[in-house]
Amino acid sequence: MSELDLLYSEVEEDLRATVRGALADRCTPAAVIAMYDGDRSAVPGLWKTVAVELGLAGLLVPEAAGGAGASAREAAVVLEELGRAVAPVPFLTSAVIATTAVAGTGAALLGELAAGERVAALAVPLTTGPDAPLPALDLTADGRITGAVTSVAGALEADVLLVPAGGGLYAVPAEHARIAPVVSLDMSRQLADVAFDGAAGELVVADAEPAVRAGLRAGAALLASEQVGLARWCLAETVAYLKVRRQFGRVVGGFQAIKHRLADLAIAVDNGVAAARHAAAALAADDPDVPVATAVAASFCGELAVTAAEEAIQLHGGIGMTWEHPAHLYLKRAKADQLALGAPGSHRARLAELVGLPG
Known part of the structure; x- marks a missing residue:
């Protein structure tokens, strides 16, 4: 590397x-x-x-x-x-x-x-990883797109949808599609089901698959940075809270067991930063190790963010369980991100293939 x-x-x-x-x-x-x-x-x-x-x-x-x-x-x-x-x-x-x-x-x-x-959105399910099968939409003889895609992220904000159909990638105005919002775990990145009934679009890429996979790989590589930012907030807010919260006449952060949990989380966050930075740097340099760096970052940071959010809620105690406290926003985003652009398990399986590990 x-x-x-x-x-x-x-x-x-x-x-x-x-x-x-x-x-x-x-x-x-x-x-x-x-x-x-x-x-x-x-x-x-x-x-x-x-x-x-x-x-x-x-x-x-x-x-x-x-x-x-x-x-x-x-x-x-x-x-x-x-x-x-x-x-x-x-x-x-x-x-x-x-x-x-x-x-x-x-x-x-x-x-x-x-x-x-x-604003554009790629019309593929949010769970689609860089190497996963892509949705197949039909292209009629007169260049009309038909078919449906579920769980598309960004469709509600988009005014143009990038649709892989008939081997090409087409730009379709959002008003030419039926976009149905889906109640999502993470409503700050709400999903939608998108259907096309003979929609007309402009061909922007003749060979869709390499373009779509490049977009998904960039997304997977850089999603790790979002997960790191989330984990950093959870760690910092939890440490700040435990410095002032008192229980049994003592500051809660002074208990040895709490210190151990925070130390483990801090080490994990540092490791996540390194993995995410490597994926971003490799992508920026068009390094041949981009697939490996992406798989490492995506598999590690996806689980890191969930762990950090869970620890934040638990270590905040009762207040962490309330609707008014923002901790639940981070758990929902973390869990949704964990499944986005390929789950950690799929990235680990791909990593094994890339580095020649046996199944």
Whole structure:
């Protein structure tokens, strides 16, 4: 495996501070909790802040196409902060997965995505891993798309859907599809079932499979950074709480058993940071070890985030079980992320194949 710099650069840390500051002002836990009661009014304004005001929608788009010309390293930092805030924005689905799928095509759509003028979603189930079978939608003789896809992430925010059909990848306006919201475990990234009844679309990629798999691989590699950001929040908030919570006349954080649990979690978070950073750095450098780095990060960080969220709820005690406390938002996002873009078990199986381990 080649050597890659896993340290955060000064530019990346400045980007982190900018994103964190914006989210602190405009993405409160109360606004995210309201989404579980059907109030999604916070999403458009927050996405405008992230995509347009901060210019982050075009991070992975070359400057010649109207983007920032940044790399997966910068996108990973953004996802860490979005995970830290459980931000309900379609950055992963539009600015990473969909954008990567149409990168290098020269399509006008790429520039529109970079400018934040349009939002796209790849019409595949969220659980689809980079090497998993892809949905097969039909293309009629006159170029119309028919078929259905379940559990699509980002479809509710998208105004254009990227649909693999008949071997190609088509851009279909969202109004030409039937999009049915699904009550999801993580309502901050709500899923939807999408159906096409003779929808017309524009061919953007002649050979869909490599493009779709590139988007899914980028998504899986960078989702690990979102999971790391989530785990870091859980650890930091839990430590801060246990420093002031008293029980039996003592600060709870002073109990040896609690210290052991926090130490184990801190070590796991550090390991997760290393795995996620390696996946992002490999993707940015177009390193041949991207599949291996992705499988390692996805399998480890998927379980890390769930563990961190579970520990946060348990170690907060009774308050961690309440609706008002944001800990449940992190458990729901963590569990949904664990199943997204390939479950940890499927990534471990793929890793075994890549490095030649016996089944």
